[in-house]
Amino acid sequence: MDRPVKLGLLGLGTVGAGVCKILQQNREVISHRAGTDFEIAKILVRDLDKPRAVKVDSCLLTTDVTDILGDPEITVVVELMGGLEPAYEYVHAALDAGKHVVTANKALIASHGARLIRLAASKGVDLYYEGSVGGGIPIIKPLRESLVGNRIEEVMGIVNGTTNYILSRMTQEKADFVDVLAEAQALGYAEADPAADIEGHDAAHKLVILASLAFQTPISIHQVYCEGISQITAEDIAFAEHFGYTIKLLAIAKRQPRGIEARVHPTFVPNRHPLAAVHGVFNAIFVRGDAVGDLMFYGRGAGDLPTGSAVIADIVDVLRNRKRGAHHRVETLWQPIPVEAIGDVRTRYYIRLHAVDKPGVLAQVAASFGAEGVSIESMIQQGRGQDQPVPIVFITHEVEERQLRASLARIASLPSIKHIASVIRVEGGLR
Numbered sequence: 001m002d003r004p005v006k007l008g009l010l011g012l013g014t015v016g017a018g019v020c021k022i023l024q025q026n027r028e029v030i031s032h033r034a035g036t037d038f039e040i041a042k043i044l045v046r047d048l049d050k051p052r053a054v055k056v057d058s059c060l061l062t063t064d065v066t067d068i069l070g071d072p073e074i075t076v077v078v079e080l081m082g083g084l085e086p087a088y089e090y091v092h093a094a095l096d097a098g099k100h101v102v103t104a105n106k107a108l109i110a111s112h113g114a115r116l117i118r119l120a121a122s123k124g125v126d127l128y129y130e131g132s133v134g135g136g137i138p139i140i141k142p143l144r145e146s147l148v149g150n151r152i153e154e155v156m157g158i159v160n161g162t163t164n165y166i167l168s169r170m171t172q173e174k175a176d177f178v179d180v181l182a183e184a185q186a187l188g189y190a191e192a193d194p195a196a197d198i199e200g201h202d203a204a205h206k207l208v209i210l211a212s213l214a215f216q217t218p219i220s221i222h223q224v225y226c227e228g229i230s231q232i233t234a235e236d237i238a239f240a241e242h243f244g245y246t247i248k249l250l251a252i253a254k255r256q257p258r259g260i261e262a263r264v265h266p267t268f269v270p271n272r273h274p275l276a277a278v279h280g281v282f283n284a285i286f287v288r289g290d291a292v293g294d295l296m297f298y299g300r301g302a303g304d305l306p307t308g309s310a311v312i313a314d315i316v317d318v319l320r321n322r323k324r325g326a327h328h329r330v331e332t333l334w335q336p337i338p339v340e341a342i343g344d345v346r347t348r349y350y351i352r353l354h355a356v357d358k359p360g361v362l363a364q365v366a367a368s369f370g371a372e373g374v375s376i377e378s379m380i381q382q383g384r385g386q387d388q389p390v391p392i393v394f395i396t397h398e399v400e401e402r403q404l405r406a407s408l409a410r411i412a413s414l415p416s417i418k419h420i421a422s423v424i425r426v427e428g429g430l431r
């Protein structure tokens, strides 16, 4: 009988506890599927006395990382600490020592993934990170393995549950952003400091991982255009509804003739698109491949057990590879591809202006759009404002962002225009 493979866990917070719970619950079936018995030999934490969400033998806990990294019997390290440091240092050291690594750390993979993948390859070990995007949704493995027969054309996802919860509530309640954010914080769906979520940074990290895999190219977080949801108003949501759209924070990566688009921003999604029906804290990732067509992956994007489920799948993959001596099965030869500047991106736009209500204003605005080659698909002019500015709303045809910006600069300088209140991109054609 083989001796059980020893795992070292770095972290026993939400996800670490989820992994332990699943192992306690389904241990036999997981070992059977892995074809190998295994055990958690050590768990790194900061505070040995902290109450834990799962019962574990206290002698497994340590605050000294060398109990894991320096133990030659521990061959698989599972990093569930989060953050860049010391997670990067520990993962680097584990790979360098010839240990396999499983992580759910999106910041780590988005920032240092290419370097760590090269190190793992040079050491002939595995580095898996299914839990880093979409929590329990299997998306990394499909992009890395199941879809290798395709040229991926686009990946478009709702990958942040907090912002999707806020936008869903704003849509249902016709409520304003600040009120719904306060409610989400009270319910624990948003952090006390929600900036990473609402400004789109968390989604941008996940997009780096998805786009790098989909297009087999190293993408840096600095190449992702990022805009959050804090400027979205109940008025925009009502206009979206009027035109047959739902507003979602999307992480979008597309293959274009001149390179790749990589952007995170609030987006008008047509109600017939499957992403429009993803509500609350759920996540979904829409993938278009040239052979397979349109696919959508949907599920719980966070939480102890869903994310634990993804981490366990990676652990089992490592154990299976280990049993067959088949590490580093997955091709990781990435070629550089340029990422387009946001000014070069072509899309449609929703624009909401506040204008003085007098004859000729619409003609001036139309002329400003026309002068920069922007053509209008739909328009609404609401109410008679007396002395108050009135909203005028447009949806454009597809146009280069640079042209759109130039037309908006012209419009902003018109004396009859009080304010350009919103500019939101429109996406989501289906085949």
Ligand SMILES: NC(=O)c1ccc[n+]([C@@H]2O[C@H](COP(=O)([O-])OP(=O)(O)OC[C@H]3O[C@@H](n4cnc5c(N)ncnc54)[C@H](OP(=O)(O)O)[C@@H]3O)[C@@H](O)[C@H]2O)c1
Binding pocket: 010, 011, 012, 013, 014, 015, 016, 044, 045, 046, 047, 048, 050, 079, 080, 081, 082, 083, 085, 086, 104, 105, 106, 107, 131, 132, 135, 301, 302, 303, 304, 307
């Ligand atoms: N939470 C989710 O739903 C979710 C979903 C997908 C991906 N992820 C990713 O999974 C990772 C873990 O997230 P989490 O929510 O489980 O985090 P968490 O609840 O904050 O847990 C972090 C754990 O790591 C330990 N830790 C942190 N820094 C340490 C250090 N310097 N030395 C020793 N131990 C340290 C903490 O120890 P103490 O307990 O002693 O403080 C804690 O046990 C992150 O990368 C996150 O982005 C999380």
